[in-house]
Amino acid sequence: xxxxxxxxxxxxxxxxxxxxxxxxxxxxxxxxxxxxxxxxxxxxxxxxxxxxxxxxxxxxxxxxxxxxxxxxxxxxxxxxxxxxxxxxxxxxxxxxxxxxxxxxxxxxxxxxxxxxxxxxxxxxxxxxxxxxxxxxxxxxxxxxxxxxxxxxxxxxxxxxxxxxxxxxxxxxxxxxxxxxxxxxxxxxxxxxxxxxxxxxxxxxxxxxxxxxxxxxxxxxxxxxxxxxxxxxxxxxxxxxxxxxxxxxxxxxxxxxxxxxxxxxxxxxxxxxxxxxxxxxxxxxxxxxxxxxxxxxxxxxxxxxxxxxxxxxxxxxxxxxxxxxxxxxxxxxxxxxxxxxxxxxxxxxxxxxxxxxxxxxxxxxxxxxxxxxxxxxxxxxxxxxxxxxxxxxxxxxxxxxxxxxxxxxxxxxxxx
Amino acid sequence: xxxxxxxxxxxxxxxxxxxxxxxxxxxxxxxxxxxxxxxxxxxxxxxxxxxxxxxxxxxxxxxxxxxxxxxxxxxxxxxxxxxxxxxxxxxxxxxxxxxxxxxxxxxxxxxxxxxxxxxxxxxxxxxxxxxxxxxxxxxxxxxxxxxxxxxxxxxxxxxxxxxxxxxxxxxxxxxxxxxxxxxxxxxxxxxxxxxxxxxxxxxxxxxxxxxxxxxxxxxxxxxxxxxxxxxxxxxxxxxxxxxxxxxxxxxxxxxxxxxxxxxxxxxxxxxxxxxxxxxxx
Numbered sequence: 001x002x003x004x005x006x007x008x009x010x011x012x013x014x015x016x017x018x019x020x021x022x023x024x025x026x027x028x029x030x031x032x033x034x035x036x037x038x039x040x041x042x043x044x045x046x047x048x049x050x051x052x053x054x055x056x057x058x059x060x061x062x063x064x065x066x067x068x069x070x071x072x073x074x075x076x077x078x079x080x081x082x083x084x085x086x087x088x089x090x091x092x093x094x095x096x097x098x099x100x101x102x103x104x105x106x107x108x109x110x111x112x113x114x115x116x117x118x119x120x121x122x123x124x125x126x127x128x129x130x131x132x133x134x135x136x137x138x139x140x141x142x143x144x145x146x147x148x149x150x151x152x153x154x155x156x157x158x159x160x161x162x163x164x165x166x167x168x169x170x171x172x173x174x175x176x177x178x179x180x181x182x183x184x185x186x187x188x189x190x191x192x193x194x195x196x197x198x199x200x201x202x203x204x205x206x207x208x209x210x211x212x213x214x215x216x217x218x219x220x221x222x223x224x225x226x227x228x229x230x231x232x233x234x235x236x237x238x239x240x241x242x243x244x245x246x247x248x249x250x251x252x253x254x255x256x257x258x259x260x261x262x263x264x265x266x267x268x269x270x271x272x273x274x275x276x277x278x279x280x281x282x283x284x285x286x287x288x289x290x291x292x293x294x295x296x297x298x299x300x301x302x303x304x305x306x307x308x309x310x311x312x313x314x315x316x317x318x319x320x321x322x323x324x325x326x327x328x329x330x331x332x333x334x335x336x337x338x339x340x341x342x343x344x345x346x347x348x349x350x351x352x353x354x355x356x357x358x359x360x361x362x363x364x365x366x367x368x369x370x371x372x373x374x375x376x377x378x379x380x381x382x383x384x385x386x387x388x389x390x391x392x393x394x395x396x397x398x399x400x401x402x403x404x405x406x407x408x409x410x411x412x413x414x415x
Numbered sequence: 416x417x418x419x420x421x422x423x424x425x426x427x428x429x430x431x432x433x434x435x436x437x438x439x440x441x442x443x444x445x446x447x448x449x450x451x452x453x454x455x456x457x458x459x460x461x462x463x464x465x466x467x468x469x470x471x472x473x474x475x476x477x478x479x480x481x482x483x484x485x486x487x488x489x490x491x492x493x494x495x496x497x498x499x500x501x502x503x504x505x506x507x508x509x510x511x512x513x514x515x516x517x518x519x520x521x522x523x524x525x526x527x528x529x530x531x532x533x534x535x536x537x538x539x540x541x542x543x544x545x546x547x548x549x550x551x552x553x554x555x556x557x558x559x560x561x562x563x564x565x566x567x568x569x570x571x572x573x574x575x576x577x578x579x580x581x582x583x584x585x586x587x588x589x590x591x592x593x594x595x596x597x598x599x600x601x602x603x604x605x606x607x608x609x610x611x612x613x614x615x616x617x618x619x620x621x622x623x624x625x626x627x628x629x630x631x632x633x634x635x636x637x638x639x640x641x642x643x644x645x646x647x648x649x650x651x652x653x654x655x656x657x658x659x660x661x662x663x664x665x666x667x668x669x670x671x672x673x674x675x676x677x678x679x680x681x682x683x684x685x686x687x688x689x690x691x692x693x694x695x696x
Contacts, residue, residue: 328529333599338598343529
């Protein structure tokens with residue numbers, strides 16, 4: 001599918017694939033860009049992308065927009081000031097501490113980002129800087145110059161430029177710019193933590209039914225806190241089960257302790273109905289809405305069959321990620337992404353136990369040195385050598401030789 | 416009762432010692448914890464949900480793993496399937512009610528081309544620890560609200576211990592149609608000791624206290640052969656310290672019969688550095 005975008009050197013980074021697109025504000029580093037590009041091309045929906053974006057914690061997560069066109073639905077995830085239009089519906093992340101996730105009926109999408117470009121271009125696949133994007137039946141939004149919204153360091157309360165509404169857009173005047181909100185909340189929760197006076201630090205993710213009707217963010221946070229305290233007073237956890245709230249690993253929206261409660265807890269416990277002790281409570285009994293599947297009718301691009309050839313001639317097909325080494329192990333990976341462990345024969349002490357990870361990500365072979373003691377060198381088909389930086393996923397082409405040292409070489413081969 | 420046995424897998428023999436113990440605690444009326452200690456799998460499950468729901472949820476999860484051994488060689492795939500099956504079983508059980516269970520465990524798995532490994536898997540806030548003879552190291556990462564706050568640097572571990580939401584888990588069996596456990600794979604070598612426990616232990620005893628009891632137990636066990644097992648000792652200590660929740664402990668130790676001496680042994684990195692796919696602050 002060919003999309004259209006407005007090229008802008010000061011726009012957001014746009015990761016475009018036929019089926020889904022990711023737009024990221026701020027200035028992600030090269031390694032992050034590489035990872036995001038690999039993740040957006042995986043056929044796994046937004047989970048991998050969100051994990052990469054949120055890996056530094058909520059306050060360090062850049063503003064972004066994720067769009068995936070389905071049959072008659074569009075999956076939209078927005079953090080920060082970007083705005084996504086599907087039919088008559090417009091979704092923006094402004095006012096949400098984490099992000100807004102919606103699934104809307106429609107076949108076209110238009111995305112307004114920051115930046116000042118004018119040149120409209122077609123695109124199918126690639127990473128570009130864009131100030132606007134459209135796909136399907138969506139019309140390319142007119143670009144209004146907006147300052148790029150970079151999330152500032154939490155401790156520095158820089159008043160960020162207020163997002164200017166695009167033409168025809170109806171943002172309420174009272175909306176506080178997200179960046180400013182995050183900065184203030186961040187500074188406050190730090191100060192609170194230092195003063196050992198813990199207080200509400202993060203707001204529960206609430207899907208706003210209408211962006212235009214959004215409360216000012218601070219008022220919303222206050223109400224949330226009040227609701228939380230009220231629930232705590234009655235000893236119930238009901239507020240955790242609200243239909244619009246989902247606590248998962250990435251948005252861990254919880255309230256910090258009230259000091260007097262902590263004192264109560266310190267006293268010898270007696271069985272109290274609804275007491276915090278004992279009852280392990282699950283934050284959600286709800287199924288997560290809107291798990292993304294690949295749109296039907298659009299076949300996945302045929303993945304090349306690539307294998308790693310070991311020194312003894314054995315071939316390990318890259319149908320899943322491989323971790324290779326003298327005695328490989330893995331630590332804390334999701335069960336769904338468990339790599340295959342391969343012991344490299346010729347067990348030389350030069351090779352680390354878990355030396356290198358090789359995986360096929362979105363049709364590209366990616367090699368990552370796993371902080372091996374003696375490092376990993378790749379030799380390109382032309383003979384150029386490059387020492388990998390530890391922990392940094394590096395895309396390589398078929399024909400590349402991965403040299404683990406000690407005379408152990410692995411070859412990337414297409415079958 | 417501590418069990419000692421030799422397990423033959425392929426052409427390797429592994430010497431095993433293991434024991435488990437659970438106690439309702441000093442405060443609560445029901446024990447919603449369940450455990451399994453049966454090669455090749457050791458599991459602790461902490462049920463949640465009112466009435467008898469939590470107890471049933473954790474029992475159903477554990478029973479799923481009891482069947483694992485009968486299904487031929489244990490591999491990461493069969494263990495992950497068992498986790499999914501356990502989730503499905505708890506989902507069925509919880510139809511219309513709010514029930515679920517945590518699950519943490521270790522299993523001896525055979526990897527094609529990489530030999531025997533210890534596979535650790537975790538969903539929820541029960542824990543798996545490694546004991547190296549001197550130091551207790553938490554291997555699993557809690558799926559809990561306070562763990563998120565700790566990871567974000569909002570509170571520290573000491574504050575987490577007393578946080579009013581320390582019982583809120585963010586992942587559990589029986590919560591959603593699909594569950595994805597965190598997984599660790601460590602090659603089997605030398606002597607390896609795993610300690611699995613429900614949060615009833617770690618809410619009463621910190622890691623240092625647990626380590627002290629393990630050392631004390633090793634000294635005592637050498638003198639009196641009929642004394643309590645390590646899980647019994649740890650559970651008793653947690654109950655004595657308050658016992659506000661059910662307490663469950665399983666300890667399993669393996670020793671490979673063919674010992675490979677590895678000069679790198681003492682220079683090993685923190686295993687958390689090996690993979691960068693699960694970044695934590």
